[in-house]
Amino acid sequence: MFSDKKTRRMATSETSSQQNTIAKGTVITGDIISDGDFRIEGSVQGNIKTPGKVVVGKTGIINGTLQSANADIEGKFSGKLLLSDTLSLKTSAHVEGEAEVGKLAVEPGATFNATCLMKGTAKSLSNESKQPQQSSQVQRSEIK
Structure with missing residues (x-):
């Protein structure tokens, strides 16, 4: 009875720490949902959703939506990134579409043709932009 519980726990932790690999020459059409990380060297035509990390290798291609915590791109991506x-865009990366990220790292040579929204900094910029407006309104009232 106790050994069954241990086996189940070990199987669960092993599953979440394993990396899914889509090999070069493999083409997947459709949506992928997983708890594990991904390494993509082949082609995915569809949406990928995982709470982990996705690595798109030099030969990897994604056309669709990628929703995950982190992504390292060396290959090609076209679509919507929700991270x-x-x-992280490596030198050989080619990204087109939309990106909503917490942080962005771009190496020299990478191609990044996308609209980008950085979630973490948007809040602090909006707060800073409100403060100068308030002080300028005070100045106007003093001038009158």
Whole structure:
């Protein structure tokens, strides 16, 4: 009875720490949902959703929506990136579409043709922009 529980716990932790690999030459059409990380060297035509990390290798291609915590891109991506943490674009990366990220790291040579929204800094910028407006309104009332 106790050994069954241990086996189940070990199987659960092993599953979440394993990395899914889509090999070069493999084409997947459709949506992928997983708890594990991904390494993509092949082609995915569809949406990928995982709470982990996705690595798109030099031969990897994604056309669709990628929703994860982190992504390292060396290959090609076209679509919408929804990342709760960091997007890292390597020298050979080619990204087109929309990106909503927490942090962005771009190496020289990477191509990044996308509209980008950085969730973490948007709040602090909006707060800073409100403060100067309030002080300028005070100045106007003093001038009158």
